[in-house]
Amino acid sequence: MSDSHQELLFSYGTLQLAAVQQATFGRLLQGEPDALVGFRRTMVKIDDPQVVATSGETHHPIVAASGDAADRVAGTVFAISAAELAHADEYEVDDYRRVEAELASGRRAWVYVQA
Numbered sequence: 001m002s003d004s005h006q007e008l009l010f011s012y013g014t015l016q017l018a019a020v021q022q023a024t025f026g027r028l029l030q031g032e033p034d035a036l037v038g039f040r041r042t043m044v045k046i047d048d049p050q051v052v053a054t055s056g057e058t059h060h061p062i063v064a065a066s067g068d069a070a071d072r073v074a075g076t077v078f079a080i081s082a083a084e085l086a087h088a089d090e091y092e093v094d095d096y097r098r099v100e101a102e103l104a105s106g107r108r109a110w111v112y113v114q115a
Contacts, residue, residue, distance in 0.1 A: 005079040008109035012075035024091045031076035035043045035104040039063040041073045051063035064114040
């Protein structure tokens, strides 16, 4: 992992899509499978027309802490730069907030959860 890509971002939703990565980061990301432990995934309606245009979807996945270690949400961990993390913050709508969480692999990564 290069110094310029030192932030870890876990995605379980649209940030895994090639079109969203190109629009948000200007490149395709290389990632590794992992899982978020103690969270449950549901869906949220997206009202931001720009985000809907970028993802092509009116409903996006969202996760919330369940308190149950048996609950897991599969996804992908990406190594990105701090500037790219700021772009991801701009892409996500107000229904989400970014937190640091421990993944099944033991790594810590940023993840967008229900606000």
